[in-house]
Every structure is written in structure tokens, then in C-alpha cells.
Amino acid sequence: xxxxxxxxxxxxxxxxRACTICAPLLPHAPRPVLAASESSRILxxxxxxxxxxxxxxxxxxDASGARLRTWLDVDDATFYDAGKFALVPMGFCFPGRGASGxxxxxxxxAARWHHDLLAQMRSVRLTLLIGQYAQRFGLGxxxxxxxxxxxxxxxxxxxxxxxxxxxxPRNIAWFKRNPWFEADVLPTLRERVAQALSxxx
Numbered sequence: 001x002x003x004x005x006x007x008x009x010x011x012x013x014x015x016x017r018a019c020t021i022c023a024p025l026l027p028h029a030p031r032p033v034l035a036a037s038e039s040s041r042i043l044x045x046x047x048x049x050x051x052x053x054x055x056x057x058x059x060x061x062d063a064s065g066a067r068l069r070t071w072l073d074v075d076d077a078t079f080y081d082a083g084k085f086a087l088v089p090m091g092f093c094f095p096g097r098g099a100s101g102x103x104x105x106x107x108x109x110a111a112r113w114h115h116d117l118l119a120q121m122r123s124v125r126l127t128l129l130i131g132q133y134a135q136r137f138g139l140g141x142x143x144x145x146x147x148x149x150x151x152x153x154x155x156x157x158x159x160x161x162x163x164x165x166x167x168x169p170r171n172i173a174w175f176k177r178n179p180w181f182e183a184d185v186l187p188t189l190r191e192r193v194a195q196a197l198s199x200x201x
Contacts, residue, residue, distance in 0.1 A: 009038050009120045016113050022093060022106045032092035032109075033059050038120055040086035041196045043127045044068075045134040047090055047166065048105035054094035059087035067167035068130075073190045074197075084197055086121055088114070090133045101170060105133055125196035128189075131166045139163070148178065154185055162189055 007015075017032050033049045052062040060068060060079070069079050079085055091105025092113075114137070129138040132147050139157065144150040150163050157163065165171055165181065175181065 006120070007116065009036065009117075012113075012116060012120065016092060016117070019092065019109075019113070021108045021112060025106065026093055027096040028054070028094065030093050031057060033057055034086075034088050034092055035059055035080070035082045036086040036088060036117065036121060037082035039083045039123045040121050041084050041123060041125050041199065042193060043086045043088060043118070043121060043124045044130065045088050045090065045127065045138060046130045047133050048092070048102065049089060049094045050102055051094055051097075059089070063169050064167045067169075071164070071167060071186055071189060072193050074193065078197070086124070088117065090114075090137060110137060125160065125199050126192055127161045129161065129163045131164075135163050148174075151178075151181065151185070159192065162192065164189070 013034070013036060016034065019032050020030050023030050031049075031054055033053055046060075049059070050062055050064070053059060053065075058080075059065070065079075069076065072079070074085075089105060089109075091107075091109045093106065093109075095103040095106055097103065127138060129135045132143070132150075135143045135147075135150055138161065139150070142150075142157065143163070144153060147165060151165060154163055162185070164185075165174060
């Protein structure tokens with residue numbers, strides 16, 4: 001009989017923050033950035049840290065994070081309370097820049113770490129999947145053929161999962177073309193965030 005030993009979350013987070021799997025493939029020294037707790041109520045799965053987050057070591061400490069907190073209607077203190085929000089990107093390190101923005105998140109992180117990490121967050125009441133990489137990971141075969149297709153079906157994924165576009169300033173044109181997102185999705189998003197934060201343990 002094989003007995004599986006579950007690594008304590010604090011030890012797992014320490015191992016992730018010391019990870020160098022992708023070191024030969026990154027344009028800089030690895031600096032995994034995430035936040036999580038066994039008591040996290042809301043799980044935000046994003047893409048990968050940008051250059052500013054890589055420099056600060058603080059998840060979502062950039063213009064995208066400011067817009068995201070506005071979407072959620074939470075202040076910085078609430079957002080950065082790991083007992084309330086787990087901030088887990090698909091790739092933990094800044095992947096570098098490409099021709100039209102940041103490169104995609106490195107796939108090694110999810111393959112190596114995400115199963116063990118997410119299995120320990122059993123208090124999560126709401127999962128937010130930001131961008132196509134997170135949506136493919138979290139929704140499996142369910143996403144639409146494009147990001148917009150997936151987001152238009154946001155009600156189909158149930159009350160505990162909401163797919164979102166990336167709040168990057170680069171997506172301003174998308175927000176303008178799709179005013180239904182702000183009108184239809186954000187009120188429900190804020191309501192579900194408030195419910196998850198106030199739910200009993």
C-alpha cells in the first residue's frame with residue numbers, strides 16, 4: 001500500500017518560491033510570485049507576473065492589479081490578505097517580453113506545482129479565471145474558441161467560477177467594444193466576491 005504524504009502548504013509555498021525549473025529559459029533570474037493560504041476564500045488564477053510585479057515581488061502590483069481591484073470592489077488590504085484571496089498565476093515568473101507584449105506563461109509551473117497547491121486550498125468559495133491560459137486550465141474543454149466566446153458564456157460555469165478578461169491597459173479597446181462586460185458581469189462579480197468573503201468557514 002502506497003501512502004501519499006501531503007506537504008504542508010507553508011513548505012510547498014517555500015519550495016515554489018525557491019523553484020528554478022525555468023531558469024535556463026528566462027531572460028532574468030527566477031522570482032516566483034504568488035500568495036495563498038489554506039483559508040483563502042477566493043482564488044484568482046491569472047497568467048504570469050509582468051515586469052513591474054517581477055521587480056516588486058508583489059502579485060498584481062501594477063495598473064492591471066489596480067483595475068482588477070476596482071472590478072472586485074475591494075481595497076488593497078483585503079486583496080492582499082491571503083486568508084481572503086489566493087493569487088496564483090499559471091506561470092509564477094515573469095516570462096519576458098515578446099513582439100506584442102509579454103510572452104505566454106511558462107507551462108512548467110502548472111505541470112509541476114498547481115495540482116498540489118490547489119488541492120490544499122479547500123476553503124475556496126469562488127474561482128476567477130483571468131485570461132485564456134487560466135480558462136483553458138480551469139475549464140478544460142469548456143472554453144469557447146476565443147476569449148470573447150468564453151466570456152459571453154460566463155453564466156454557464158456556475159456560481160463558483162467566473163472567467164474574466166485580463167485587466168491590462170492593453171485591453172482597453174476590448175472593453176470599449178464589449179460594454180456588456182461592465183454592465184452585466186461586474187455587478188454579479190462584485191456580489192459573488194462579497195458573498196465569498198462573508199461566507200462561514
